[in-house]
Amino acid sequence: xxxxxxxxxxxxxxxxxxxxxxxxxxxxxxxxxxxxxxxxxxxxxxxxxxxxxxxxxxxxxxxxxxxxxxxxxxxxxxxxxxxxxxxxxxxxxxxxxxxxxxxxxxxxxxxxxxxxxxxxxxxxxxxxxxxxxxxxxxxxxxxxxxxxxxxxxxxxxxxxxxxxxxxxxxxxxxxxxxxxxxxxxxxxxxxxxxxxxxxxxxxxxxxxxxxxxxxxxxxxxxxxxxxxxxxxxxxxxxxxxxxxxxxxxxxxxxxxxxxxxxxxxxxxxxxxxxxxxxxxxxxxxxxxxxxxxxxxxxxxxxxxxxxxxxxxxxxxxxxxxxxxxxxxxxxxxxxxxxxxxxxxxxx
Numbered sequence: 001x002x003x004x005x006x007x008x009x010x011x012x013x014x015x016x017x018x019x020x021x022x023x024x025x026x027x028x029x030x031x032x033x034x035x036x037x038x039x040x041x042x043x044x045x046x047x048x049x050x051x052x053x054x055x056x057x058x059x060x061x062x063x064x065x066x067x068x069x070x071x072x073x074x075x076x077x078x079x080x081x082x083x084x085x086x087x088x089x090x091x092x093x094x095x096x097x098x099x100x101x102x103x104x105x106x107x108x109x110x111x112x113x114x115x116x117x118x119x120x121x122x123x124x125x126x127x128x129x130x131x132x133x134x135x136x137x138x139x140x141x142x143x144x145x146x147x148x149x150x151x152x153x154x155x156x157x158x159x160x161x162x163x164x165x166x167x168x169x170x171x172x173x174x175x176x177x178x179x180x181x182x183x184x185x186x187x188x189x190x191x192x193x194x195x196x197x198x199x200x201x202x203x204x205x206x207x208x209x210x211x212x213x214x215x216x217x218x219x220x221x222x223x224x225x226x227x228x229x230x231x232x233x234x235x236x237x238x239x240x241x242x243x244x245x246x247x248x249x250x251x252x253x254x255x256x257x258x259x260x261x262x263x264x265x266x267x268x269x270x271x272x273x274x275x276x277x278x279x280x281x282x283x284x285x286x287x288x289x290x291x292x293x294x295x296x297x298x299x300x301x302x303x304x305x306x307x308x309x310x311x312x313x314x315x316x317x318x319x320x321x322x323x324x325x326x327x328x329x330x331x332x333x334x335x336x337x338x339x340x341x342x343x344x345x346x347x
Contacts (some may be wrong), residue, residue, distance in 0.1 A: 072104020111313030150233020
């Protein structure tokens with residue numbers, strides 16, 4: 001197991017490094033850098049002024065060098081302005097001689113946001129906590145409900161209950177979040193229908209989450225993933241219920257309830273466990289839509305703001321954190337699968 005973990009951690013680090021370079025390459029194209037220059041200066045800057053701005057702020061170096069500076073394996077850029085020296089690692093009012101030579105991600109410096117005028121690490125910490133709160137409640141609502149629906153449908157394959165629950169699962173999975181979110185707001189939070197049971201915005205939930213202002217965004221995300229988990233659980237349960245040991249238990253006179261709870265359920269949950277862990281990458285995509293729709297200023301909302309305003313450092317930081325979250329959940333999924341399925345551990 002230790003060797004397995006070391007190999008997976010090494011693969012994770014290599015994957016994160018490659019994906020971070022891809023994102024860095026895409027966000028540092030000349031057209032993007034020109035927008036950054038005009039955002040910092042003025043929209044009417046000439047091409048020569050743009051080139052001077054980029055050169056003075058370290059953007060004129062080769063792509064690989066700038067990536068090394070961002071990562072923290074190469075010294076940060078400096079620019080001599082005669083009476084003072086500016087640089088990536090030199091804070092305002094700091095002497096160049098006292099500034100560190102390296103100031104990248106490996107040193108804990110993620111850069112500064114040009115839109116929010118704050119440290120990227122601080123912004124990500126705050127926004128990730130808000131998104132984590134939403135994802136926690138989504139999982140609490142989505143997973144138990146989906147498992148119950150899947151088990152009930154798979155216990156008696158082909159029955160009316162199975163067909164009804166399967167239809168419901170397919171309908172929720174086929175409806176994207178931006179559609180179900182608008183429908184839920186229109187029905188339960190709009191004066192047009194009259195059922196003003198919930199708030200149409202989740203801004204207040206950032207400070208004080210209540211059932212009224214937080215249930216709709218949580219339900220919007222949960223509905224989409226719920227159907228997929230329920231369908232996978234139903235398929236796994238239906239397959240287990242036709243296994244030979246289940247038939248033997250029936251012939252021995254074991255009650256149907258005990259067959260389901262003591263014999264079938266654990267084996268039926270092996271495949272859904274992997275599917276549940278795979279929901280985290282999807283949740284990161286889903287919260288981008290839902291947080292924007294409900295004006296909930298979490299990590300997804302910050303990603304939209306960063307992308308819309310060419311905030312390169314913030315965009316890079318959110319992308320790297322998202323990659324790390326996905327890779328860690330995949331590692332947890334693999335470890336959990338080993339413990340749930342003894343055949344994997346024996347082999």
